[in-house]
Amino acid sequence: MKLDKDSRKLSKQLFQASFTDGKLDEGKVRIIAKKIADSKPRNFVGILKDFQRQVRLDVEKHHAVIESAQPLDDAMSKQVVDGLKAKYGPSISSEFKVTPDLIGGLRIKIGSDVFDSSVRSRLDRLETNLLHA
Amino acid sequence: MSSILQELESQISGLKTTTSKSNVGIVREIGDGVARIEGLSDVMLNELIEFPGGLYGLALNLEESEVGCILLGDEKEVIEGTEVKTTGRLLSVPVGKGLLGRVVDTLGAPVDGKGPITSSAIYPVEKIAPGIIKRKSVSQPVQTGIMAIDAMIPIGRGQRELIIGDRATGKTTIAIDTIINQARINKANEGKEGFRPLYSIYVGIGQKNSNIARSLAVLEAAGAMPYTIIVTAPASDTATNQYLAPFSGAAMGEWFMDNGMDALIVYDDLSKHAVAYRQVSLLLKRPSGREAYPGDVFYLHSRLLERSARVNEQNGNGSVTALPIIETQAGDVSAYIPTNVISITDGQIYLETDLFYQGIRPAVSVGLSVSRVGSAAQIKGMKQVAGKIKGDLAQFRELAAFAQFGSDLDAKTKGMLDRGARIVELFKQVQYNPLATEVQVATLWAMQNAYFDDVPVDKVKDFQLKLQEYLTTRKDAVLAKIRDKGAIDDDITADLKSAVGDFKSSYR
Numbered sequence: 043m044k045l046d047k048d049s050r051k052l053s054k055q056l057f058q059a060s061f062t063d064g065k066l067d068e069g070k071v072r073i074i075a076k077k078i079a080d081s082k083p084r085n086f087v088g089i090l091k092d093f094q095r096q097v098r099l100d101v102e103k104h105h106a107v108i109e110s111a112q113p114l115d116d117a118m119s120k121q122v123v124d125g126l127k128a129k130y131g132p133s134i135s136s137e138f139k140v141t142p143d144l145i146g147g148l149r150i151k152i153g154s155d156v157f158d159s160s161v162r163s164r165l166d167r168l169e170t171n172l173l174h175a
Numbered sequence: 176m177s178s179i180l181q182e183l184e185s186q187i188s189g190l191k192t193t194t195s196k197s198n199v200g201i202v203r204e205i206g207d208g209v210a211r212i213e214g215l216s217d218v219m220l221n222e223l224i225e226f227p228g229g230l231y232g233l234a235l236n237l238e239e240s241e242v243g244c245i246l247l248g249d250e251k252e253v254i255e256g257t258e259v260k261t262t263g264r265l266l267s268v269p270v271g272k273g274l275l276g277r278v279v280d281t282l283g284a285p286v287d288g289k290g291p292i293t294s295s296a297i298y299p300v301e302k303i304a305p306g307i308i309k310r311k312s313v314s315q316p317v318q319t320g321i322m323a324i325d326a327m328i329p330i331g332r333g334q335r336e337l338i339i340g341d342r343a344t345g346k347t348t349i350a351i352d353t354i355i356n357q358a359r360i361n362k363a364n365e366g367k368e369g370f371r372p373l374y375s376i377y378v379g380i381g382q383k384n385s386n387i388a389r390s391l392a393v394l395e396a397a398g399a400m401p402y403t404i405i406v407t408a409p410a411s412d413t414a415t416n417q418y419l420a421p422f423s424g425a426a427m428g429e430w431f432m433d434n435g436m437d438a439l440i441v442y443d444d445l446s447k448h449a450v451a452y453r454q455v456s457l458l459l460k461r462p463s464g465r466e467a468y469p470g471d472v473f474y475l476h477s478r479l480l481e482r483s484a485r486v487n488e489q490n491g492n493g494s495v496t497a498l499p500i501i502e503t504q505a506g507d508v509s510a511y512i513p514t515n516v517i518s519i520t521d522g523q524i525y526l527e528t529d530l531f532y533q534g535i536r537p538a539v540s541v542g543l544s545v546s547r548v549g550s551a552a553q554i555k556g557m558k559q560v561a562g563k564i565k566g567d568l569a570q571f572r573e574l575a576a577f578a579q580f581g582s583d584l585d586a587k588t589k590g591m592l593d594r595g596a597r598i599v600e601l602f603k604q605v606q607y608n609p610l611a612t613e614v615q616v617a618t619l620w621a622m623q624n625a626y627f628d629d630v631p632v633d634k635v636k637d638f639q640l641k642l643q644e645y646l647t648t649r650k651d652a653v654l655a656k657i658r659d660k661g662a663i664d665d666d667i668t669a670d671l672k673s674a675v676g677d678f679k680s681s682y683r
Contacts, residue, residue, distance in 0.1 A: 099213070099240055151199070154214035156260070159194040167195075170229065171186055 045092050049085045053092040057100075065133065066100050106136040106152040111144040111160070126152065200224075200242060202257040205250055208413045209458040212242045215261060221301055223262045228252050232259070233266055233415070236459050243459045245415040247282065265301065268423045269294030270430035275374065278391060278405040281416040281423050286407065298426040300419060304481035311487040313521075316552045317373065317439060317496050320356030320609020321349060323539045323602040326561035326619060327568070328524055331552025332373070332437050333485025333494040337516055339501045339508060340526030344538050346500045348606045349524065350377070350441040351390055353498065356609035357439060358399030373496075374431055375399070376440040378406045378424035381417050381447030393607055410447075414458075417451035425482045425495070432486060432493035440483070444500035445476060449512045466511050476512075477519050508543075522546035535603060541568045554612065555662035560619035564598060571595020597627045600635035613657040614643050620663065621675045642678055650674040 045053070056078070060070040075093065078086050106126050108114075114122070123136050130152060141149070145161035200214030210232060218224070224232040224244050230252065236243030246253070247266070268283035273294045278287040285292050313331035330336045338346045354375040364370040377394075379387045387407050394400050404427055408420035421442045431438035442448065449472055456469035464470045476499075483497035499520065501513050506528065508517065517523055522545045531538035550558050574592055578584060584592070601622055604610070610618075618639060621627060630638045646654055653670045660667065 096240070154198050154200055154216040156197050156199045157194050158197065163195065168186065173229070 045088045046085065049089045050092060052083070053089045053096065056089075056093055057096040060097070066097065071097055103153040104130070104134055106130075106134055106150055107139060108136060109139045109141045109144060109149040109151075109160075111140070111142055111146050113140055114138060122148070122150070126150070198261045199258050200260070202253060202255055202259060203241065205253050205255065205257075207458050208246050208250060208415050209455075210244045210246060210250070210253065210259075212244055212259060213240060215242045215259070218242055218261050219263075221265060223264045223266055224259050225262050226253055226259050227257060231262075231266075233419075234261075235455075236461070245418075245455055245459070246413075247415060247419075265299040266419070267297040267299050268426050269296070270298045270427050271295040274404045274427060275402060276400045276404075278387075278407060281406065281408050281412070281420045283423060283427075296430065298430055300422045300426050302426065302429060302482065304478065305484045305486055305490070309484070309486045309490045311485050311492075312551070313485050313494075313548045314551050315371075315437075315485075315494075316554060316557075317353070318356055318360060318609075318612050319349070319353040320359070320611070321352055321537055322604060322610055322615045322618070323537055323541075324349070324524060325553075325557065325612065325615055326602075327541060327565040328522065328539070328544050328546040329548070329550060329553040329557070330496065330498075330546060331485075331548045332496050333483060334522070334546070334548050334552065335480045335483045335497040335499065335520040336546060337499050337501060337520040337523035338526070339503060339513060339517070339523050340538070341503050341506055341528045344526040344528055344531050345536060345606070346502070346526060347386070347390065347443055349526075349537055350443060350498050350500065351393055352607060352609050353439065354394060354403055354441070355397040355399045355607060358394075358397065358402045359609065359611075361402050362398070371437050372402065373437045373439050375403045376406065376424050376428050376438060377403060378408075378421050378440065378442050380408050380420050380442065380444060381410050381412075381451060382407070382443065384409045384411065397607060408451075414451040414454040417448065418455050421445070421448055421479055425479060428495040429482060432484070432495045433491060435491035435493045437494045437496070439496045439498065442479075442497065442499040444502050445516055446502045446512055449475070468511060472512070473515050473519075476516055480516075480519050521548055535599060536606070537602075537604060539602070541565060542572060556616045556657055556660070557612065557619075559663050560616055560623050563623075564619065567591070568595060568598055571598070593628065593632075596632045597630070597635050598622065600632060601627070601639055603636060610643070611654075611658075613654040614646060616657050616663070617646055617654060617671060617675075618643060620671055624672075624675075626675050626679055638682060641682060642675065645678045646674065 056074050060067055060074055062070065075090065078090050083089065108122055119138060126136065127134050143162060147160035149160045150157040198215060198217040200212040202210050203213045204211040218234050218237065220234065220237060222234050224234055226232060230246065230248045232244040232246045234242050234244050269292055271294045273292050277285055277289065277292060280286050313333045315332040317330045317332055319325055319330060338349055340346050354377060357373045357375050361372040377390065387409060391405060394403055406420055406424040408417040424440055428438040428440045449468060452472060452475055453468050457463060457467065461469050480497055480499060483495045485494040486492065499516060501516050503513055504510065525540045525543040526538045527540040530540060570591055574588055575595065578592055601618065621642060627635055627638065653667065653674050656667050656670065657663065
């Protein structure tokens with residue numbers, strides 16, 4: 043559904059108001075969402091959806107998804123998270139996933155950056171190189 | 176076998192890099208050849224975006240949290256949630272002499288079924304035009320082989336000359352004639368020292384496939400394909416491909432210019448190109464302006480046509496000449512896109528429907544056609560014989576309008592009218608039959624020296640054709656002299672006098 047200009051502007055203002063010291067404030071986000079749901083301004087569903095999208099994009103920017111073919115041991119997990127914190131700042135949250143499809147290696151996604159050392163991606167690249175070279 | 180093993184090994188070793196970093200995004204919306212992508216935080220304007228399955232897109236709109244991207248292929252495989260990534264590359268096409276004789280699509284892929292193209296280099300499709308320092312003024316002619324144009328509206332190498340007119344007035348024919356003439360000249364002078372061949376590129380934008388096939392057949396029959404590249408984005412192609420096709424053609428032309436050669440590029444036609452760009456812009460939700468064209472439609476054509484240039488000796492001395500074509504509606508040259516392109520180009524050849532149906536073909540309107548480069552792009556011989564013709568013809572048109580009302584005319588006026596009527600006849604020319612410059616010069620010399628004056632107007636064409644045949648078959652030495660010297664001196668004048676005099680005495 044397309045959001046009209048005023049609603050988009052409002053949701054943007056609300057999103058900008060959800061920050062404390064440059065960081066998204068969960069408490070503020072909750073309050074704002076509740077207020078919108080309660081006061082029901084015009085097109086409030088659209089506004090909430092857009093607000094949620096902006097919050098989601100911001101959360102994704104500071105959230106790392108670490109995928110591996112097999113579960114990582116604690117030492118390895120800690121090393122990976124420390125490495126990410128060194129690069130992206132200490133506020134990074136992380137999540138581990140087991141994806142057997144990767145075959146081997148790691149795939150880390152944080153915001154729109156992807157670090158890929160999986161066997162799957164290498165095979166994919168090989169396939170592309172052989173097919174389109 | 177060993178070479179394929181080595182190749183595989185090198186490719187596998189190339190993959191040994193430990194981790195690859197990429198910037199990805201997720202497709203949120205897809206349709207009509209346009210994708211809206213969330214993410215792609217590092218994307219650059221005009222960057223190629225890689226979709227799964229070897230499909231690419233071009234990032235055209237960079238917004239706060241989304242990227243508007245046009246797809247360069249079939250969108251069937253792309254669904255919402257598809258992951259795409261940036262490539263750090265610009266859209267490029269293969270360039271070089273390997274493309275000559277081929278028909279390619281917007282991305283430089285062959286569509287003529289003649290196998291893969293061997294190209295030595297790739298060039299970015301969007302490139303900034305050469306600056307002032309690199310340029311040189313236009314001084315060498317492009318011989319179109321069409322007498323009306325070569326005599327009155329000369330085109331030079333590096334010039335941008337617009338061909339404008341209503342539908343079915345012979346715009347494409349002029350372009351095709353010019354390409355055929357270049358091939359003839361190239362073939363005749365191949366290997367001669369100091370000769371600079373002119374390679375042609377024909378870009379068909381939004382044309383019917385049947386039209387492209389017809390042009391191709393004509394070029395093949397005339398033996399012009401070995402010197403020609405055809406870039407085609409037919410009407411059935413996506414708006415994206417139609418929008419990018421002229422830029423691809425310009426990139427192919429620039430390779431010739433950068434390597435010290437000359438190229439001629441025909442954009443057929445830029446009206447349809449503007450329409451394709453309007454479609455892309457509207458789908459990308461860019462604000463629309465006059466006639467729903469986006470605000471940058473002028474820049475679209477100016478940046479394309481600015482890439483035609485003549486560069487100086489330090490930069491290879493090459494050139495790209497552009498012949499953009501614009502189709503007008505009911506002869507309205509003051510519409511939005513025609514005025515834009517008229518103001519960008521260095522002159523225009525205006526074709527009139529009325530003249531076309533009066534049988535004056537090519538239907539060049541002398542009054543409205545102009546070449547701003549002027550006689551700097553004419554050989555001396557042509558300047559000597561054609562210098563006054565445009566003026567004579569303009570006067571004829573003016574007098575002819577008056578003469579319709581009065582019956583009594585003084586001898587001078589009558590002389591002018593007679594001369595004008597004969598010049599009009601002289602400039603009629605059948606399609607796909609370009610004339611060599613020396614033949615044009617000799618014919619115009621005969622006209623200037625009153626050899627046509629006592630030929631009845633309805634016999635002028637016959638007289639001219641027979642004279643041309645006589646000169647080419649019997650008096651080739653005179654033509655060769657004109658060709659070699661490039662000017663008419665006393666010696667050639669004497670030869671012409673005797674040749675044309677002999678012919679006239681035997682003509683019946």
